[in-house]
Amino acid sequence: MRQRMKCVEVAIVGAGAAGVGVGIALQDLGLNNFVIVDRGRVGESFRRWPREMRFITPSFYSNGFGLLDLNSVSPTTSPAFTLGEQNPTGLQYAAYLEALATYRHLPAETKTNVHSITRDKNGRFLLRTDREDYEAQYLIWGTGEFQYPNRCPFVGSEHCVHTSCVQSWAELSGSEFAIIGGFESGVDAATHLASTADRITLIDRNPIGISDDPDPSGSLVPTSALRLRDLLDRDKLVLRPDFHVVAVERTSDAFVIRSHADDRVTVSSPPLLATGFLGGQTLIQGLFENDPEGFPMLTPQDESVKTQGLFLVGPKVRHEGLLFCFIYKFRQRFAVVAAAIGERLGVDTSDFIDYYREAGMYLDDFSCCGESCEC
Amino acid sequence: MRQRMKCVEVAIVGAGAAGVGVGIALQDLGLNNFVIVDRGRVGESFRRWPREMRFITPSFYSNGFGLLDLNSVSPTTSPAFTLGEQNPTGLQYAAYLEALATYRHLPAETKTNVHSITRDKNGRFLLRTDREDYEAQYLIWGTGEFQYPNRCPFVGSEHCVHTSCVQSWAELSGSEFAIIGGFESGVDAATHLASTADRITLIDRNPIGISDDPDPSGSLVPTSALRLRDLLDRDKLVLRPDFHVVAVERTSDAFVIRSHADDRVTVSSPPLLATGFLGGQTLIQGLFENDPEGFPMLTPQDESVKTQGLFLVGPKVRHEGLLFCFIYKFRQRFAVVAAAIGERLGVDTSDFIDYYREAGMYLDDFSCCGESCEC
Structure with missing residues (x-):
C-alpha cells in the first residue's frame, strides 16, 4: 500500500479561493512539489451559489496603484479585469479561479474525494482518496464553508x-x-x-x-x-x-x-x-483544537496548536478576535503559511515576504486592524 | 491695502476631494495656519453632477485590513461607512466631504471667489477675493476639472x-x-x-x-x-x-x-x-508650464517647475506618463505636497510620512504602478 502513495511536500485540501491562493503563494516561493485536492471542480463552492447571488465586496482594477482588487487571491490578478464585473456572481468568480489555476499550471486534482487523513509515525500526513493517495510533509486545510451548511441548528x-x-x-x-x-x-x-x-x-x-x-x-x-x-x-x-x-x-x-x-x-x-456554515473540518476534527467560540486555535503562523505541520487557510482563521472571513482579509495570510513551510524546508523567504507585503498580501501585525472610522 | 491681507502659511484653492484631502494632510502634519478657499461650497463640483451619476470606483469599508476605501481622502475615513453606499452619487459624496471638513474643523472659506493671484517681491502669493484677501507663503492649487467643462472643442x-x-x-x-x-x-x-x-x-x-x-x-x-x-x-x-x-x-x-x-x-x-474637462488653471495659467500634451510640468514634489511654492493636487497631476485621475490615485500625493511644505517650514515629517505610507496614501515610487494583469 505504502509504495503506491505519491509523495509531496505539501498537500492542500480545497481548490477554492483559499486553496488556489495559497498554492500560488507556494509557487511564488519556489515550492512546486505540492498538490491541491478537491472533491469538486476548481471554485466548486462558488459554482453552487444561487445564480442571482453576487459578491458583496466590489472588485475594481486598482492594482496598478497599490490597491489590490478586493477579491483577488494573488498579487498580480484582478477579477474586475478578468471578468469585467464589479460584483461578480459565484459562477463568474469560479471562472476567475479556474483561469488562474490554468495559467499558473497549478497541480489541482479535482473530483477527488478525500476519505481519510491520518499521520504516520514520522508525522507525515497520509491522505486516502478515491483516486490517488498522498503522503505529505505539510497539510494545508482550505475547504471553506459553503459546502458545509449549518443545516440542523434546531429541532425540525x-x-x-x-x-x-x-x-x-x-x-x-x-x-x-x-x-x-x-x-x-x-x-x-x-x-x-x-x-x-x-x-x-x-x-x-x-x-x-x-x-x-x-x-x-x-x-x-x-x-x-x-x-x-x-x-x-x-x-x-x-x-x-x-x-x-x-x-x-x-x-x-x-x-x-x-x-x-x-x-x-x-x-x-x-x-x-440562512443560518450560515460550519467549518468543514469534520474530516480533521481531531487535528484541530477549537476555542470556546468554535474557532480552531492557531499559532501565529496559522498552524494548528494541536498538530504540527497542519495549517488552516480561509474564512475560519481568527486572531486576537479578528475574523478573516472575507477574501481580502484571509488572503493576507497565504504568504504567512507559505513562508512558515518554506522556512522549515530551508528556503530563503525574505524576497517572497517583501513581495507579498508590498502587494498588501502579508499581514502579521494585527495592531492596526479593525479600527473604527473617524466620521 | 497690504495691512488688510490675512497672512497664512498655505492657501489652498478648491474645497473638493483634493483640497479637503490635502488640508487634512497639513493638519496631520501639525500645520494649522492655512485656508481653503472655494467659490462654491465644500464639494461643489460633486453637487453639480447629474443627479443620476454615480461613482464608477466602488467604495467599501475595508480600511480595517489595510485597504483604504477607494474614494476616501483621508487615512481614517470611508465614504462607504459614512454614506452607506457602494457607488455614491455626487451629492452623497459632497456630504462626505462636508462631514469631513466639519469634523476636522477645516478652515474652509466657501462662496469666496478668487479674482487674481499675484506674487510680491518676496515670492509670496497674494490672493484677491470678493471677501477677504490672503497673503500666503505657499499655494496649493486643487480646483479640479468639473467646473471647467471643455465646451468649445469644435466649430458650432x-x-x-x-x-x-x-x-x-x-x-x-x-x-x-x-x-x-x-x-x-x-x-x-x-x-x-x-x-x-x-x-x-x-x-x-x-x-x-x-x-x-x-x-x-x-x-x-x-x-x-x-x-x-x-x-x-x-x-x-x-x-x-x-x-x-x-x-x-x-x-x-x-x-x-x-x-x-x-x-x-x-x-x-x-x-x-461628453468631451471632458479643461484644467481649471486659467487663473494661474502663467504660473504653470505645460508639457506638449497639456499637463502641468511638476517637480517630484508636485511643485510647478515654473513657480516655486506653487503645488498642484488633483486629477491633472501626471508623472512618468501616469495620470493620477482617480481619487484613489491622486490622494496618494497629498502627503507628498504637505511634507514638501512642512520640510521648508522646519517641521519633522518622518512620522507623518510613515503614517500616510502605512495608510496607502504616500506614493513616491512609480516603478510598480500601471503594471498589467497576469490573466
Whole structure:
C-alpha cells in the first residue's frame, strides 16, 4: 500500500479561493512539489451559489496603484479585469479561479474525494482518496464553508431549505416566505424572493440591520443595508429580531416556527435557513483544537496548536478576535503559511515576504486592524 | 491695502476631494495656519453632477485590513461607512466631504471667489477675493476639472449641451440623441437617456469600448462596459467610432454633426458634449508650464517647475506618463505636497510620512504602478 502513495511536500485540501491562493503563494516561493485536492471542480463552492447571488465586496482594477482588487487571491490578478464585473456572481468568480489555476499550471486534482487523513509515525500526513493517495510533509486545510451548511441548528430543521441549496431564487414559488437568519445571506434571499413574493418574514436571534460596527464582518455591507431598507419601504418585509428559533413544526398545511419565548411565525412554504456554515473540518476534527467560540486555535503562523505541520487557510482563521472571513482579509495570510513551510524546508523567504507585503498580501501585525472610522 | 491681507502659511484653492484631502494632510502634519478657499461650497463640483451619476470606483469599508476605501481622502475615513453606499452619487459624496471638513474643523472659506493671484517681491502669493484677501507663503492649487467643462472643442459647439451642465437626465426629452465623446461620461449619459429615448448615437474620434488597457484611466470600467453592451443588446445604441467631429451645424429642424472625413450624423435634439474637462488653471495659467500634451510640468514634489511654492493636487497631476485621475490615485500625493511644505517650514515629517505610507496614501515610487494583469 505504502509504495503506491505519491509523495509531496505539501498537500492542500480545497481548490477554492483559499486553496488556489495559497498554492500560488507556494509557487511564488519556489515550492512546486505540492498538490491541491478537491472533491469538486476548481471554485466548486462558488459554482453552487444561487445564480442571482453576487459578491458583496466590489472588485475594481486598482492594482496598478497599490490597491489590490478586493477579491483577488494573488498579487498580480484582478477579477474586475478578468471578468469585467464589479460584483461578480459565484459562477463568474469560479471562472476567475479556474483561469488562474490554468495559467499558473497549478497541480489541482479535482473530483477527488478525500476519505481519510491520518499521520504516520514520522508525522507525515497520509491522505486516502478515491483516486490517488498522498503522503505529505505539510497539510494545508482550505475547504471553506459553503459546502458545509449549518443545516440542523434546531429541532425540525429537516422541514427547512438551506439557502446554499437553492440553485436559483426564481425556482421557488410562493407568495410568502420566512427566512431564519437576518445577516448577509438572509437579506440576499429576501431581495430575490421579493420579486415574486408578497410577504417575507426575516427572523434573527439578534437585532437585524442595526449595527455601528464599521467592519463588514460585523454589520451588513452598504448595498445589503440599502436593499433591506428598500424591502421595508415597499412593505414586502416583516422583521422579527431577537427571535431565537428553537423549533420548526410541520402541520397539515403550514410550517410553524417557534421561539424560545414561544412566539410563533406561521408560513405556508418551507422556511429558509440562512443560518450560515460550519467549518468543514469534520474530516480533521481531531487535528484541530477549537476555542470556546468554535474557532480552531492557531499559532501565529496559522498552524494548528494541536498538530504540527497542519495549517488552516480561509474564512475560519481568527486572531486576537479578528475574523478573516472575507477574501481580502484571509488572503493576507497565504504568504504567512507559505513562508512558515518554506522556512522549515530551508528556503530563503525574505524576497517572497517583501513581495507579498508590498502587494498588501502579508499581514502579521494585527495592531492596526479593525479600527473604527473617524466620521 | 497690504495691512488688510490675512497672512497664512498655505492657501489652498478648491474645497473638493483634493483640497479637503490635502488640508487634512497639513493638519496631520501639525500645520494649522492655512485656508481653503472655494467659490462654491465644500464639494461643489460633486453637487453639480447629474443627479443620476454615480461613482464608477466602488467604495467599501475595508480600511480595517489595510485597504483604504477607494474614494476616501483621508487615512481614517470611508465614504462607504459614512454614506452607506457602494457607488455614491455626487451629492452623497459632497456630504462626505462636508462631514469631513466639519469634523476636522477645516478652515474652509466657501462662496469666496478668487479674482487674481499675484506674487510680491518676496515670492509670496497674494490672493484677491470678493471677501477677504490672503497673503500666503505657499499655494496649493486643487480646483479640479468639473467646473471647467471643455465646451468649445469644435466649430458650432454653442449648439451643444455639455454633460456637466445637465442637472438630471430625466429633464431631457426627445426620442433621439447624439453624444459626442464615448468614454465614461458619454456612456453614463447614454445609459440614463436610454430609459426614454429610442435611439442614441455615440460618437468618438477613437474606438469605443474596446481597450486591453487594464488601467481604469485608459479603458471603460467594468460597470460601464456592461452598460454599453446592454444598450447595444437592446438596439438602443449606434456607435460611431473613429469619427472626428470638426463641426456642428444647426439647420431649421435638426443638428448636423460633421466629421473630418465629411461623414454626417443628423439629430433632432442638441448634441450632447461628453468631451471632458479643461484644467481649471486659467487663473494661474502663467504660473504653470505645460508639457506638449497639456499637463502641468511638476517637480517630484508636485511643485510647478515654473513657480516655486506653487503645488498642484488633483486629477491633472501626471508623472512618468501616469495620470493620477482617480481619487484613489491622486490622494496618494497629498502627503507628498504637505511634507514638501512642512520640510521648508522646519517641521519633522518622518512620522507623518510613515503614517500616510502605512495608510496607502504616500506614493513616491512609480516603478510598480500601471503594471498589467497576469490573466
